[in-house]
Amino acid sequence: MKPIMRSWIRTGVALLVGAVCFIDHIENTTAAPCDGVPFCETQQQAPVHYGSWATSGWAYYCSGDHPYYWNNGQSTLGFGNNFTWDNSCFSVTENPFAESEPSKMDATITNWCIHRGGEDITVTLGCSKQPQAGPSCPNNNTQVVFHDLNCPMQGSPQNHCAPGVFPVCYQTWTEQCSNGPAYCTGDLGAIWCVTCSQ
Amino acid sequence: MSRQRMTAIIAGAFCAVVFAPAISAERSLYNTTRVLEHLGNECGRVPRCLAVQSPPVILNPDQVKVIVVECPSSQPFVWQWDTQQHEHIHVKLVARTSGALTFSASNLADAPGSSQIFVGCSPEPFKVAGVGFMTSRTGIPSKNLNMGKEPKLGSGK
Numbered sequence: 001m002k003p004i005m006r007s008w009i010r011t012g013v014a015l016l017v018g019a020v021c022f023i024d025h026i027e028n029t030t031a032a033p034c035d036g037v038p039f040c041e042t043q044q045q046a047p048v049h050y051g052s053w054a055t056s057g058w059a060y061y062c063s064g065d066h067p068y069y070w071n072n073g074q075s076t077l078g079f080g081n082n083f084t085w086d087n088s089c090f091s092v093t094e095n096p097f098a099e100s101e102p103s104k105m106d107a108t109i110t111n112w113c114i115h116r117g118g119e120d121i122t123v124t125l126g127c128s129k130q131p132q133a134g135p136s137c138p139n140n141n142t143q144v145v146f147h148d149l150n151c152p153m154q155g156s157p158q159n160h161c162a163p164g165v166f167p168v169c170y171q172t173w174t175e176q177c178s179n180g181p182a183y184c185t186g187d188l189g190a191i192w193c194v195t196c197s198q
Numbered sequence: 199m200s201r202q203r204m205t206a207i208i209a210g211a212f213c214a215v216v217f218a219p220a221i222s223a224e225r226s227l228y229n230t231t232r233v234l235e236h237l238g239n240e241c242g243r244v245p246r247c248l249a250v251q252s253p254p255v256i257l258n259p260d261q262v263k264v265i266v267v268e269c270p271s272s273q274p275f276v277w278q279w280d281t282q283q284h285e286h287i288h289v290k291l292v293a294r295t296s297g298a299l300t301f302s303a304s305n306l307a308d309a310p311g312s313s314q315i316f317v318g319c320s321p322e323p324f325k326v327a328g329v330g331f332m333t334s335r336t337g338i339p340s341k342n343l344n345m346g347k348e349p350k351l352g353s354g355k
Contacts, residue, residue, distance in 0.1 A: 043328070044328075045328055045329065045330055046242065046243050046328055046329045046330075048239060048242070048332075049237045049238075049239055049242070050237070051234050051235050051237060053285075053337065053338045053340050053343065054234050054285075054335070054336070054337050054338065055335075055336055055337070055338055056332050056333070056334055056335040056336070057290075057332065057333035057334035057335075058330055058331070058332055058333060059330050059331055059333050060330035061326050061327060061330060063326075063327035063328065064327070098333075106333070110338065112338075114343065118235075118237065123330075162326045162327075
């Protein structure tokens with residue numbers, strides 16, 4: 001066999017093995033919205049119409065009393081596993097580096113179908129009461145308390161506002177309590193804190 | 199390093215080797231006559247929406263232009279946006295204020311192309327909850343596909 005032919009066969013086999021491993025990797029990490037996310041609810045976004053063979057970037061935001069979007073990059077689930085969509089014509093690829101706000105989910109959405117009228121897509125996010133940054137409790141034993149714990153505050157409160165106005169503006173702060181830090185959120189007059197269970 | 203991470207890295211390396219020539223040749227893969235239709239998304243779920251359109255902008259190869267579209271005082275709040283553009287034009291939202299959107303439009307191929315931007319304006323302030331907003335729009339190279347007849351730029355919806 002000619003060397004060049006052997007080289008092509010080796011490349012082909014390597015590609016096949018790589019593709020199989022990659023698909024296996026994807027299947028191992030695929031999850032539904034809210035899988036592995038505490039105090040989570042799904043939030044369905046409005047449908048959007050796409051033309052054929054076109055792609056766009058899109059920013060979605062968690063809101064209301066579950067304002068935090070977890071991109072799961074810090075868990076075994078990995079990126080791209082806390083949202084879903086309803087139309088198989090599309091691919092939706094998460095852009096974690098563009099998720100600059102704790103509520104934001106950023107994605108590149110592509111319609112691969114060739115239909116004259118185009119296609120609609122509806123994206124659903126997993127949204128949490130708990131910020132992705134914490135707390136980290138033994139056995140994931142966290143709890144939500146629906147009032148200010150009034151423990152000493154660490155640092156200063158931070159305001160988070162998505163583009164536009166109400167209702168995606170809220171304030172966060174951290175308190176140091178006897179059982180560890182409490183991550184508190186103030187949203188439209190409602191206050192809740194996530195902390196480790198006693 | 200875990201087995202999963204290792205396999206992902208190996209697969210990624212293979213993809214990089216295989217697809218690198220295709221990516222470098224991407225400029226020639228665009229169908230520079232195909233137009234992505236204006237779909238009317240600028241007024242989707244926008245209360246009392248008024249669509250405001252920019253004039254069509256012509257871009258030569260490798261050219262980038264900045265386009266600002268403002269809402270009128272009668273409907274001063276900007277919500278969503280849409281385009282009618284050639285497949286090889288990349289339109290990106292680069293800034294938003296309460297009453298205007300600023301875009302960059304760039305030409306990704308070796309032929310001139312056009313873009314026209316539509317923004318949805320409302321008397322009510324923008325609410326992002328439940329709707330989000332588009333941050334960019336472009337076409338997938340389709341020179342080797344039969345996409346059928348597409349509309350001419352500037353005809354609107």
